[in-house]
Amino acid sequence: MTDQETRAGFIALIGEPNAGKSTLLNRMVGAKVSIVTHKVQTTRARIRGVAMAGASQLVFVDTPGLFRPKRRLDRAMVAAAWTGAADADVVVLLVEANRGLTEGVEAILTSLEEKRAEGQPVLLAINKIDRVEAPKLLALTEKMNARYAFDGTFLISAEKGHGVEDLRTDLAARVPAGPWLYPEDQIADLPLRIIAAEITREKLTLRLHQELPYQLTVETEKWEDRPDGSVRIDQLIYVVRDGHKGIVLGKKGETTKAVGQAARAEMEAFLGHRVHLFLQVKVRPNWLEDSERFDAMGLDFKDGNA
Ligand SMILES: Nc1nc2c(ncn2[C@@H]2O[C@H](COP(=O)(O)OP(=O)(O)OP(=O)(O)O)[C@@H](O)[C@H]2O)c(=O)[nH]1
Numbered sequence: 167m168t169d170q171e172t173r174a175g176f177i178a179l180i181g182e183p184n185a186g187k188s189t190l191l192n193r194m195v196g197a198k199v200s201i202v203t204h205k206v207q208t209t210r211a212r213i214r215g216v217a218m219a220g221a222s223q224l225v226f227v228d229t230p231g232l233f234r235p236k237r238r239l240d241r242a243m244v245a246a247a248w249t250g251a252a253d254a255d256v257v258v259l260l261v262e263a264n265r266g267l268t269e270g271v272e273a274i275l276t277s278l279e280e281k282r283a284e285g286q287p288v289l290l291a292i293n294k295i296d297r298v299e300a301p302k303l304l305a306l307t308e309k310m311n312a313r314y315a316f317d318g319t320f321l322i323s324a325e326k327g328h329g330v331e332d333l334r335t336d337l338a339a340r341v342p343a344g345p346w347l348y349p350e351d352q353i354a355d356l357p358l359r360i361i362a363a364e365i366t367r368e369k370l371t372l373r374l375h376q377e378l379p380y381q382l383t384v385e386t387e388k389w390e391d392r393p394d395g396s397v398r399i400d401q402l403i404y405v406v407r408d409g410h411k412g413i414v415l416g417k418k419g420e421t422t423k424a425v426g427q428a429a430r431a432e433m434e435a436f437l438g439h440r441v442h443l444f445l446q447v448k449v450r451p452n453w454l455e456d457s458e459r460f461d462a463m464g465l466d467f468k469d470g471n472a
Pocket residue numbers: 181182183184185186187188189190233234235293294295296297322323324325326
């Protein structure tokens with residue numbers, strides 16, 4: 167398949183807590199995302215999952231706060247969450263059929279009106295249609311569209327799967343033409359790869375404190391599910407200077423070893439499998455020029471996290 171034929175883009179899935187975002191993602195992306203969902207509070211990962219739809223690659227991005235807030239949704243939170251959606255090629259607002267146009271949904275719509283990028287499509291997905299009668303559904307569709315000029319409305323049941331294919335097909339056509347952002351063979355494990363990298367980075371931070379080189383990043387290079395149920399994870403810790411390499415390795419490699427042990431323990435607890443973790447420290451002086459690539463990997467450098 168040539169790049170002319172392929173499409174790829176970022177989709178922000180937004181909605182009130184409990185709207186069914188995780189369920190929808192799982193249906194589009196695959197079961198592994200659900201494992202991730204329980205962990206998301208502690209990770210800075212911004213990519214929730216990648217779905218293929220014909221020749222289109224759909225990359226679902228996290229919208230911190232709005233995506234999974236357990237607290238009451240207020241305007242400040244919605245505004246903060248919106249930053250995650252601002253770069254998306256398409257925004258999908260998920261609304262519960264049985265709850266309708268709530269205060270929370272109203273707050274999201276106000277935020278959309280204020281912050282939406284020029285020409286950025288916003289789709290409405292009314293979820294849990296298995297719970298309401300058709301006339302109520304019709305009334306809600308009308309009410310929502312009177313309130314906001316959505317670029318499309320989809321009636322879905324994320325749980326049962328109704329309407330999800332239509333939404334996926336529509337998204338596939340809306341993302342821009344261009345090469346895929348992720349190799350196809352990495353897609354299934356991508357959220358896990360990102361989380362595993364975040365775990366290692368967190369352990370490095372705990373271990374090194376202020377010594378931690380500012381320009382440091384962790385990438386999961388290989389993820390291999392083994393027949394015995396264990397996982398082999400190979401990660402690269404990139405630093406920009408030779409001197410930094412020494413700091414990360416520590417005397418006789420003891421820092422990396424301790425970091426590896428702590429990271430492995432957490433990965434095992436998280437995955438529920440035995441993990442064989444291999445860490446390598448490499449110097450990559452020009453990684454700043456590569457920052458777009460890291461951005462695409464879901465690692466947020468702009469906020470100074472790395
Ligand atoms: N009946 C019905 N229930 C659904 C449907 N989709 C999701 N649910 C249920 O709604 C609840 C919330 O779904 P989640 O996918 O966790 O919602 P969420 O938006 O990710 O929630 P937060 O993580 O709190 O933001 C779960 O109990 C789902 O099983 C649907 O189409 N029909």
